Amino acid sequence: MSLKQLDVRGEICPYPMMKAVQALKRLKPDEAGLEVITDHAPALETIPTQAVRLGYTSVIEETGSPEWTITLTRK
Amino acid sequence: MSEQSAVEQSLAGADTKSGSFLERVSPNVRMGLLAGLAALALWMIAMGINSEMGLFWAYGLAFGFVLQRSRFCFASAFRDIFLLQHGRTLKGVLAGLAVATLGFGLVMSKQVPNPSLGFLPPEANVLPIGLHLVVGGLIFGVGMVVAGGCVSGSVYRMGEGYLASWVSFAGILVGLLVTSYTWNWWWDLSIADGWRIWLPTYFGHGGAIALTLLTLLGVYLLVVWWESRSGMVIPETPFAGSDDEGFRARIGDNLRQTFVHGWPAVTGGVALGALNVMFFYTAHPWGFTGELSRWMLSISNGLGVGPGELLGAASLPGCTLDVSESGFLSHMFFLVWGMVMGSFVAALFSGEFKIRRPRQNRRYAQAAGGGLFMGVGAALAMGCTIGAFFSAIPSLGLNGWVFAIFLAIGAWIGTQIIQRID
Numbered sequence: 001m002s003l004k005q006l007d008v009r010g011e012i013c014p015y016p017m018m019k020a021v022q023a024l025k026r027l028k029p030d031e032a033g034l035e036v037i038t039d040h041a042p043a044l045e046t047i048p049t050q051a052v053r054l055g056y057t058s059v060i061e062e063t064g065s066p067e068w069t070i071t072l073t074r075k
Numbered sequence: 076m077s078e079q080s081a082v083e084q085s086l087a088g089a090d091t092k093s094g095s096f097l098e099r100v101s102p103n104v105r106m107g108l109l110a111g112l113a114a115l116a117l118w119m120i121a122m123g124i125n126s127e128m129g130l131f132w133a134y135g136l137a138f139g140f141v142l143q144r145s146r147f148c149f150a151s152a153f154r155d156i157f158l159l160q161h162g163r164t165l166k167g168v169l170a171g172l173a174v175a176t177l178g179f180g181l182v183m184s185k186q187v188p189n190p191s192l193g194f195l196p197p198e199a200n201v202l203p204i205g206l207h208l209v210v211g212g213l214i215f216g217v218g219m220v221v222a223g224g225c226v227s228g229s230v231y232r233m234g235e236g237y238l239a240s241w242v243s244f245a246g247i248l249v250g251l252l253v254t255s256y257t258w259n260w261w262w263d264l265s266i267a268d269g270w271r272i273w274l275p276t277y278f279g280h281g282g283a284i285a286l287t288l289l290t291l292l293g294v295y296l297l298v299v300w301w302e303s304r305s306g307m308v309i310p311e312t313p314f315a316g317s318d319d320e321g322f323r324a325r326i327g328d329n330l331r332q333t334f335v336h337g338w339p340a341v342t343g344g345v346a347l348g349a350l351n352v353m354f355f356y357t358a359h360p361w362g363f364t365g366e367l368s369r370w371m372l373s374i375s376n377g378l379g380v381g382p383g384e385l386l387g388a389a390s391l392p393g394c395t396l397d398v399s400e401s402g403f404l405s406h407m408f409f410l411v412w413g414m415v416m417g418s419f420v421a422a423l424f425s426g427e428f429k430i431r432r433p434r435q436n437r438r439y440a441q442a443a444g445g446g447l448f449m450g451v452g453a454a455l456a457m458g459c460t461i462g463a464f465f466s467a468i469p470s471l472g473l474n475g476w477v478f479a480i481f482l483a484i485g486a487w488i489g490t491q492i493i494q495r496i497d
Contacts, residue, residue: 010434012223012239041337041427042146045312065426
């Protein structure tokens with residue numbers, strides 16, 4: 001089971017969240033989840049919120065300054 | 076979901092115990108302190124010119140700091156209701172409006188002790204209602220969602236290093252100028268005869284404040300009901316402190332919660348509402364598109380290509396198009412750039428500053444177009460989400476509510492548009 005990657009660095013509000021939701025909806029059955037790389041702090045609130053609604057849990061890790069990797073996996 | 080990081084650890088001073096203070100803290104804190112010192116130096120320069128400019132610079136820093144820390148975005152408040160069925164930011168806005176309503180009410184009751192005589196408080200944002208406000212609200216609502224931030228949102232994101240926000244800001248300036256050429260036509264059409272309805276005239280001070288607070292409560296209940304229909308309401312990410320109960324660790328937690336972790340929207344809203352009351356008590360309600368228009372009008376008129384005389388503009392409060400000749404460095408100039416600086420300092424401390432280029436060039440066009448719409452709309456409505464809304468509803472003017480309704484409709488249209496732009 002692999003994690004798909006999605007890089008939304010540089011995207012303006014609210015595209016990081018919209019792109020993440022779009023990618024989650026397009027995940028194939030053999031993909032365990034999605035790794036979103038973002039530099040947009042508001043997305044740390046919006047992406048996990050929308051992911052829960054689609055049945056995913058999220059873990060946020062700070063991987064740069066400012067950069068975060070949000071790992072979304074199926075519940 | 077904690078945001079524990081090297082930044083936070085070093086702020087607490089937990090990782091190293093040796094070396095000077097500056098060596099122990101992280102680069103972010105060092106940069107933040109440096110920018111803070113620069114802000115202080117500019118404050119002293121402003122104070123040197125005159126104390127009012129220094130005061131407005133300090134207010135600007137405070138507004139910008141709070142906007143950045145709470146990621147306070149009016150565009151998302153209206154947009155996310157439709158896009159996410161989520162009212163997190165809107166609840167923060169409502170809390171701020173409630174605080175400001177009480178404070179403004181108190182200030183205005185001293186200014187106009189007997190409101191039933193029909194006098195209006197001179198500085199409060201009680202503005203004419205008419206077609207210009209409807210059109211202005213709609214256009215502004217579309218523009219803020221397409222640009223990805225309203226005027227105050229763009230200003231604080233400029234300080235965070237979003238290049239698209241600088242482009243939005245330029246679009247706003249052009250949009251304000253565009254409307255100024257049509258101002259006299261709008262003045263005859265609906266502004267001159269527009270109703271300026273101040274609720275205390277009809278309900279007294281107490282009645283108007285109670286009515287406004289009850290309406291805000293009603294909107295809050297509506298938001299909660301709307302959220303509950305989406306089936307799942309997710310609480311805000313709480314701040315996760317360290318397990319250490321020692322004094323140093325506790326203070327470190329306080330510092331991280333304030334300077335690194337994002338504030339809850341309600342905290343931001345209440346802080347902005349309180350600052351707005353203080354600002355009104357000192358000068359006039361918070362707002363700055365009037366100042367932005369002043370830059371554009373003095374430049375264009377100076378070049379001989381400006382709109383010239385604007386009928387009645389000087390007779391209205393709020394962020395009306397402003398042609399006054401008060402020189403380049405006005406106190407309001409310091410407020411606007413103080414907000415950018417305040418956000419810059421806050422972004423450095425929290426490690427959220429970064430020069431961000433949009434991934435696609437079409438985002439620049441989106442930012443410019445959205446900005447242009449915001450400028451056109453703000454000039455018609457005589458304010459942005461701050462002057463015509465966040466300062467107007469607490470001014471107990473009916474115009475704030477009218478603007479809010481059309482702002483929401485415009486935001487809905489904008490939400491439809493952005494979902495069609497990849």
